[in-house]
Amino acid sequence: MEIFIAEHAGYCYGVKRAVDTAIKNLEKNSAKNIYSLGPLIHNDQAVEVLKEKGLKVIKEIADIESGVVIIRSHGVGKSIYDYAEENSISLVDATCPFVKKIQKIVYKMHKSGNNIIIIGDKDHPEIIGINGWCNNSAIIGKSISDFEEIRFNKEKYVVVVQTTMNFKIYEEIKKYLEGKIEDIDFNNTICLATQKRQSSSIELSKKVDAMIVVGGKHSSNTKKLADICMVNCDTYLIETVDDLEIEKISAYNSVGIAAGASTPDFIINEVIKKLSDI
Template identity: 50%
Template sequence: MKVIVANHAGFCFGVKRAVEKAYEQLNKKDNIKTYTLGELIHNPHVVNDLYEKGIKSIEDINSINENSRIIIRTHGISEDLYSKLKEKNLEIEDMTCPFVKKVQNIVKKYYNNGYNIIIVGDEKHPEVRGVNGWCNNTAYIINSSENMEIIPKFNKACVVAQTTITQEQWEKVLKILKNKVKELISFNTICDATNKRQKAAEELSHIVDIMIVIGGKKSSNTQKLKKICEKNCKKTYQIESKEELNLILFKKDYTIGITAGASTPGYIINDVVNELMYKKGE
C-alpha cells in the first residue's frame, strides 16, 4: 500500500495565525477570561482542546462582562457586531482571515457607492453572514448557477466570492451574471490557499485508488475538497481523525491519496498517515 499526501494540505496562513494567537492567551497571567466568538475554526479537536484549557466558545456577547478578552474567528463578523464589541469595552483580538477582511472591505466600499452586492457562497456560512453585515445585510447570496432567479436585472452590481468556494462554481455564476447585470464589477475573492488545495487534491485524486479528505464535518473548504475528489475517485471519504479509518476497506495493493482542509492541524494528518503505514505492515 502506497500513501501520498497532497502538496498543499492542512492549516492555511489565516487559520494557523488564529490558532497560535488563541494558545498565546493561555500563557498570559493577567486573569482576563478569554473567549472565542463562535468556534475559532471548523475543527472539533482544536475547539475541544481550547475549551479544556480554558478558552470557551460563545455565540452571545451579552453573556460575558467587560473584563474579558474576545477572539474574532477567521470567518470574521459583521460591522454592527464589531461595533457592539467595542461599545462593550472588551479586549479584542481580531483574527479575521486577511482574505476575508479584503472581501469585507470590497463589499463596504461598493455598497457605499450605490452598487447592489452579490455574494457567491453559502448563506448559512459564518463568513458569508459576516461579509453580508458590511453592506447592511442587503446582499443577494447565491450558492450556484441553479438559483440565479433571485437576482434581478440590475443596472449595476458588485459580485464577490466566499473565499472557500470552487473556481468552477464561481465561473458558472459569473458567466450568467454578466448577462443579467448592465454594469457588473467582479472580484474573484477565492483565497490562494483554497485554490492551491483544490488543484493539488484534484491532481492527486486522478492517480489513487482511495482518496481520504481530512477535516471537520462543518468545514466548507473540506466539503469542497471532497466534492472535487469524488469526480475523479469514487472511493473518496471524509474523516475527522484516524479513528474513522476503521470504516474504510483497504487493500495492500492500493494507492491512498490524502488531502486536508485548511482547518486541519498537521498532527491529525500525521496521525492518519502513521495509522495507514501501520495497516500497511499488517
C-alpha cells in the same frame, strides 16, 4: 499499499494565525477570561485543545462577563465591532486577512451605492459576517439556480466570493451573471490557499485508487475538497483517524490524503500512521 499526501494540506495561513493568536492571548492573559465568538476554526478537535487551555466559546457577544473576545478566522459583521466599542469590550481580531479584504470591499462598495452579490453559502459564518458589512442587503447564492429567480435591475452590481468557493463553480456562476447584468464588477476573492489545496487534490486524485479527505464536519473547504476528488476516484471524508473504514481502504493499492485548511497536523499524522500500519 502506496500512500501519497497532497502537496498542499492542513492549516492555511489564516487558520494558523487565528490559533496562534488564541494561544498567545491565553498565555499572556491567564488571569483574564478569553472568549472566542463562535468556534475559532471549523475543527472540533482543535477547538477542544484550545478549550483545555482556557478558551471559552460563546454564541453572542452579549454573553461575555469580563475579559477579551477573539474574533474568529471567519470574521463577523460590523455590528459586532460597534457593540464592542459601545460597551467597552476588548476585541482581538483574528479574522483571516483574505476575509478581511472581502469585508473592506463590500463595505466600501455598498457605501458608494452599489448592489452587492456574494457567491457562497448564505449559512456559512464567513458569508454571514461579510453580509454584515453591507447592512445584510447582499444577494447571496452558491449555485446558478440560486440566482435564477432574482430580478436584476440596471444599477451597478459588485461581486465577491467566499474564500473557500470551488473555482469551477465560481466560473460557471460568473458566466451566468455576465449574461444577466449589464453593469457588473467581479472580485475573485477565492483564497490562494484554497485554490492550491483544490488543485493539488485534483491532481493527486487522478493518480490514486482512492482519496481520504481529512477535516472537520463543519468545514466548508474540506467538503469541497471531497467533492472535487469524488469526480476522479473513490473518496472518503473523515474527521479523525477513528472514522477510517479499514476493511474498505485495505483493498486499494494506492491511497491519497488531502486535508482541509482547518485540519491540524496531529490529526493528519494520526491518519498517515494508521494507513502505514496496514
